[in-house]
Amino acid sequence: MIGRLKGVVEAIGEEAVIVDVHGVGYEVYCPARVLAGMPQTGHAVTLTIETVVREDMIRLYGFASETERQWFRILQTVQGVGAKVALAILGVLSGEELTEAIALEDGKTITRAPGVGKRVADRLISELKDKVGSVLASGGDQTFAIPVTRASGDPVVSDAVSALVNLGYAEAEVRKAVARGRDDGLETTADLIRAGLKILSDR
CATH class of the missing domain: 1.10.150.20 (5' to 3' exonuclease, C-terminal subdomain)
Structure with a gap:
């Protein structure tokens, strides 16, 4: 299976790009955001590839990461x-x-x-x-349901911790991230979740 393509952009369409790899043109379907950021024709490009094989077709999907x-x-x-x-x-x-x-x-x-x-x-x-957090962290297809221990006292913190732990992040790390957001003066659950996600994704 093809997992990565490194070549030259030959043509860019509405749904796909043609990548020339040593004289072979691969048609790769990409999200609009990836196509919008594609180098101009004639320039080098590297795409992470998902190869899908079915009875009636083989299709390549390309991503920036x-x-x-x-x-x-x-x-x-x-x-x-x-x-x-x-x-x-x-x-x-x-x-x-x-x-x-x-x-x-x-x-x-x-x-x-x-x-x-x-x-x-x-x-x-x-x-x-x-399951989102655990799957992305592991880089695999496993999913894990993690029980949430509700924090007592501050319902805003409790709800933010619950939401982030339910995404699959480790509860100890979540509590540290949310506490940091609270220390920075954030007052709503939504703001704490956003701040927690940023902190956790940077680790």
Whole structure:
């Protein structure tokens, strides 16, 4: 299977790019965000590739990073989300924005992707909220349901910790990240979640 392509951009279309690798042109389907950031024709490019083999076709999907490819795989574990919808979502939202939307249960942000309605967005949040962090951290396809220990006292902190731990991040690290956000004067659960995600993703 092809996992990476390094070559020269030969042509850029609405859905795919042709990458010339030693005289062989590979058609690679990419999210809109990746196509928008593609070098001009004649310039070098490297793409992380997901190869999909079916009875009637072999198709290559290209991404700017391994994390994007993991998201492509994770999204397709959701009922009703195939390759086309996954590409549409990744064409509008980065992995960080997707993680934040899931943590905040913000279906409206996800529906910004073409062809994604409220029902699909709600299902995506429901099915992914307890596994995103662990899958991306491990780089694999395993999922882990982590029980949440509710913090007593401050309900804002408790809700932020709950949301982040449910994404699969270690509770001890989550509590440190949320505490730092609280020390910085953040007062709402949404702000603490955003700050916690930034701290945890930087580690």
